[in-house]
Amino acid sequence: xxxxxxxxxxxxxxxxxxxxxxxxxxxxxxxxxxxxxxxxxxxxxxxxxxxxxxxxxxxxxxxxxxxxxxxxxxxxxxxxxxxxxxxxxxxxxxxxxxxxxxxxxxxxxxx
Numbered sequence: 543x544x545x546x547x548x549x550x551x552x553x554x555x556x557x558x559x560x561x562x563x564x565x566x567x568x569x570x571x572x573x574x575x576x577x578x579x580x581x582x583x584x585x586x587x588x589x590x591x592x593x594x595x596x597x598x599x600x601x602x603x604x605x606x607x608x609x610x611x612x613x614x615x616x617x618x619x620x621x622x623x624x625x626x627x628x629x630x631x632x633x634x635x636x637x638x639x640x641x642x643x644x645x646x647x648x649x650x651x652x653x
Contacts, residue, residue, distance in 0.1 A: 543610050543613075543614070543636045543637060543638055543647070543649075544561050544636065545610075546607075546610035546611050546613070546614040546615075547559060547614055547628060547634060547636060547649070549611075549614075550614045550615055550619060550628060550629075551628065551629060554629055556629050559628075559631065559632060559633065559634040559651075560632060560633050560634070561633070561634055561635060561636070562633055562634070562635045562652075563635075564635075565593065565635035565650055565652075566635040566636055566637050567637075568635070568650075569635050569636055569637035569648040569649070569650055570637035570638075570639060570648075572585055572597070572637075572648045573637050573638060573639035573646040573647065573648050574639050574641075574646075576597065576599070576639075576646040576648075577639055577641035577642075577644065577646055582597045582598060582599050582646065583597065584597060590650070592652060593635070593650040593651065593652050594627050594631065594650065594651050594652070594653070595648065595649070595650050596618055596621070596623070596624040596627050596628075596648070596649045596650075596651075597646070597647065597648050597649075598613055598617040598618055598624070598646075598647050599617075599644055599645060599646045599647065600612050600613055600616075600617055600644075600645050600647075601643060601644065601645070602640060602643040602644065602645055603645075606638075606640075609638065609640075609645050610638065613638065613645070613647045614628070617647070618647075618649060624649070627649065627651045628649065628651070630651070630653070631651025631652060631653055632652075632653070633651065633652045634649060634650065634651050634652075635649070635650045635651075636648065636649040636650070
């Protein structure tokens with residue numbers, strides 16, 4: 543997911559982001575939790591520790607690379623708030639989780 547995010551940033555004339563691997567792990571746990579409830583939702587603010595969050599989902603595609611670009615370029619890129627998070631936050635964290643042909647994604651950014 544890191545490469546898809548940085549490719550999106552490059553296509554919008556923004557330099558690469560730094561990624562926080564620990565918070566990316568938390569993003570993955572959040573994605574797993576969303577698969578268990580069967581829908582997308584934002585984490586409680588007290589769990590975010592100052593991070594902003596974008597969540598989304600899509601149906602499984604041909605391969606994981608396609609999924610990442612559909613999520614970043616389409617789902618998140620077409621939402622002004624999510625797009626702003628990806629392009630403006632200097633530090634990002636992200637993850638996806640695939641379950642039953644559904645792909646859940648979380649991106650978090652810290653300003």
